[in-house]
Each structure stands twice: as C-alpha cells, then as structure tokens.
Amino acid sequence: MSRGAEPDRGAIEFAERLIALLDEGAYTATYKFAVLLALLDSCLEGTSAAGAPPDSVATADLARRVTELYWPQTNPYAGLSGTAILRQNSSGQAEIIRDIRRFRERNAPDPSTPLAEARAKAPLQFAHLLETVEWKLIEMPLPRLQVMGRVHDPFIYRIGWDAHVKRPQTRVAGFDARVHFVGKAAEYLVQLGGLLRPLIETKWANRILRFNRQMVSDAGLPEFLFGAERVSLGAVRPVLRELQGDRCFYCGGGLRSAAEVDHFVPWARWPDNGIENLVASHPGCNNSKRDFFAATRHLEAWLPRFDQTSGLGRNLRDTAGALDWDTHPARTLSVARAFYLHLPGTAKLWLSRDAFENADRPRIVALLAS
Numbered sequence: 001m002s003r004g005a006e007p008d009r010g011a012i013e014f015a016e017r018l019i020a021l022l023d024e025g026a027y028t029a030t031y032k033f034a035v036l037l038a039l040l041d042s043c044l045e046g047t048s049a050a051g052a053p054p055d056s057v058a059t060a061d062l063a064r065r066v067t068e069l070y071w072p073q074t075n076p077y078a079g080l081s082g083t084a085i086l087r088q089n090s091s092g093q094a095e096i097i098r099d100i101r102r103f104r105e106r107n108a109p110d111p112s113t114p115l116a117e118a119r120a121k122a123p124l125q126f127a128h129l130l131e132t133v134e135w136k137l138i139e140m141p142l143p144r145l146q147v148m149g150r151v152h153d154p155f156i157y158r159i160g161w162d163a164h165v166k167r168p169q170t171r172v173a174g175f176d177a178r179v180h181f182v183g184k185a186a187e188y189l190v191q192l193g194g195l196l197r198p199l200i201e202t203k204w205a206n207r208i209l210r211f212n213r214q215m216v217s218d219a220g221l222p223e224f225l226f227g228a229e230r231v232s233l234g235a236v237r238p239v240l241r242e243l244q245g246d247r248c249f250y251c252g253g254g255l256r257s258a259a260e261v262d263h264f265v266p267w268a269r270w271p272d273n274g275i276e277n278l279v280a281s282h283p284g285c286n287n288s289k290r291d292f293f294a295a296t297r298h299l300e301a302w303l304p305r306f307d308q309t310s311g312l313g314r315n316l317r318d319t320a321g322a323l324d325w326d327t328h329p330a331r332t333l334s335v336a337r338a339f340y341l342h343l344p345g346t347a348k349l350w351l352s353r354d355a356f357e358n359a360d361r362p363r364i365v366a367l368l369a370s
C-alpha cells in the first residue's frame with residue numbers, strides 16, 4: 001500500500017496547534033490575527049523560483065503586510081455612530097491602529113485612498129509609520145504570539161532577537177530583525193493557507209464584535225474588514241482593457257461596457273491589488289472563475305506581464321507609476337509559484353464558464369520554475 005494517501009500528521013498537527021492559538025484568550029488586541037495572516041502571506045511572497053518557501057521573514061516585511069491588512073480597517077465603520085473606527089483592543093485602541101489612523105488623518109484624509117497612493121504622497125511619513133509598526137511587532141506580539149496559557153511553544157517560528165530588547169538596540173549592526181521558521185512551518189502555512197485564512201478572518205471578526213458592543217449594525221463587517229470591494233478598481237480598468245485590446249483576458253471575447261477587473265490569483269487566497277495580478281474580463285467569466293485558480297493556458301497568457309523587457313511588462317509598471325497604483329511583480333510571481341507548484345495532483349483548474357480541467361503539471365513547472 002502506498003503511504004501517499006495517508007494524511008500527513010505533521011500538517012494536521014500544525015493546523016490543530018495553530019487553531020488552538022486562535023482561541024487562546026489572553027491576547028488583548030487583534031495583532032495575533034494580523035501577524036498570522038502576515039506570516040502566511042510572507043511565506044507565499046517569499047517562495048523561491050524552485051517553489052521552496054522562505055526560511056525566515058524580515059520584521060520589516062511583516063510590518064508592511066500588517067499595515068496593508070489594517071489599512072481598510074482604519075476607516076470609519078458605518079455600523080458605528082459618527083465617524084468612529086472599530087476598536088481592536090479590549091480597552092482603549094490598539095497602538096498600531098492609532099498610528100495608522102493618525103497617518104491617514106494627516107496624509108490621506110479621503111477614506112477611499114488606496115495605500116499605494118498615500119505612500120506615494122507622503123513617502124517619509126509612511127516610512128516612519130512602517131518603522132513604528134515594525135518596532136511594535138518586535139516589542140510585543142512577535143515574542144508572545146506562541147504562548148498557550150503560560151507556556152511559550154514556538155512551533156511556527158523563533159525570533160532572531162532577545163524578547164526584552166529596547167528600541168535603540170534594534171538599530172545596532174548585527175541585530176537580527178527576522179523570524180526564523182521552525183521545521184516545516186513555512187511549508188505548512190503555504191499548504192494550509194486556503195483553510196487557515198478564512199478561519200483566521202472569522203476569528204478576527206468575532207473578536208472585533210466582542211470589542212465593539214456599541215455597534216449599531218454588524219451587517220457587512222467581514223466585507224468591511226477583508227473584502228475585495230474596499231478599493232475601487234475603476235482607475236485601472238480602462239488601462240487593462242486597452243492593454244488587452246479590449247478583449248476578455250479569459251475567453252478572448254470583445255468586452256462591452258460592463259467589463260470587470262478580476263484578481264488572477266484569487267483575492268480569497270491572497271488579498272492583493274498589485275497591478276500585475278489584475279486582468280479585465282467579462283462579468284460572466286469573472287463570476288464563473290470566483291475563487292478558483294485559472295487553467296494552465298491562462299497562466300501562460302498571464303506570465304508575460306512579469307517580463308520587464310516586454311512592452312506589456314513596461315506598460316504595466318508605467319501605468320502603476322502614473323496612477324500611484326501598487327506594483328510588486330516579484331512578490332506576485334512568487335505567490336503564483338507558491339500556489340501553482342504546490343497544486344495537488346487532483347486539482348481542477350478553471351478553464352471557462354462552467355468548465356474545469358486537470359492541472360498540466362509538467363507544463364506548469366516548465367512555465368514557473370527556473
């Protein structure tokens with residue numbers, strides 16, 4: 001008998017321990033959820049050309065991702081009175097939320113401003129914000145995240161610094177501002193991300209409900225916190241249409257007035273609006289694809305966007321520059337590798353409206369691995 005069909009106890013045990021951490025109640029802020037999602041995303045974004053997850057992740061990268069996650073959440077929430085924002089701490093407000101909120105009030109008062117635009121408008125202030133967020137992660141949630149009851153059980157990562165470090169010491173040469181993954185933790189985060197992400201988001205939303213009992217209405221809370229609709233994609237739609245010759249990315253049919261912007265790597269798997277991940281499509285094709293991964297032929301049609309020597313790659317980068325839109329092709333390509341190179345043998349990929357096909361593994365490896 002092949003052992004291949006048996007569940008990998010390592011991955012399951014890892015998932016069980018991580019879920020137990022989510023329910024651990026000692027935490028007073030929502031940092032735990034943000035940091036876990038940031039770790040998950042960092043594993044995806046740091047996947048090598050050969051498909052291997054990273055050994056470690058820099059605290060600066062975690063700070064960037066945590067800030068991106070909290071960005072839409074630091075807007076006034078319609079279910080509260082006036083212009084109040086959601087509380088993300090058991091008493092008072094979480095410091096990171098306060099810092100992001102302050103940055104927004106000073107530099108990007110319009111709630112619809114995407115993070116990339118705010119960063120482009122106030123680069124120095126944004127760099128300062130990221131430094132502050134990074135220090136807060138180093139000081140508190142990262143050393144304490146893996147505490148169950150009173151026991152420190154580092155099964156996901158080990159921190160590269162002393163838990164009692166003071167801020168000036170982080171600026172000393174040789175300070176190891178990284179978390180180092182333990183065993184196969186990074187691999188498990190990539191493998192289990194599709195299951196863990198919605199679970200972490202649900203627990204996060206529930207914690208916010210507990211912290212905001214004065215809420216008038218919680219309808220639409222998950223969408224407010226994590227939804228793709230929080231940033232208008234309207235600004236990039238005409239450019240994507242033009243780059244695609246006004247044809248649907250998936251079926252090649254002519255686009256009419258109601259073209260939509262689709263996330264090639266599904267938002268539910270990796271919430272990110274980098275321009276390389278966006279394609280224009282028919283509403284029908286977009287609706288049918290939903291949270292599925294696109295078929296091998298679509299992957300092949302998508303990859304020229306990462307070729308910076310091609311007109312298309314340059315065009316996308318120039319467009320992002322002109323619109324102050326987010327662009328990070330290396331990260332986006334790493335995420336595609338993390339998913340496509342780890343697809344199970346039985347994976348069905350979305351081909352066209354109501355049609356799926358098996359993943360063409362050798363072709364995918366030839367396209368993505370280098």
Ligand SMILES: [Zn+2]
Nearest residue numbers: 248251282285
């Ligand atoms: Zn179409």
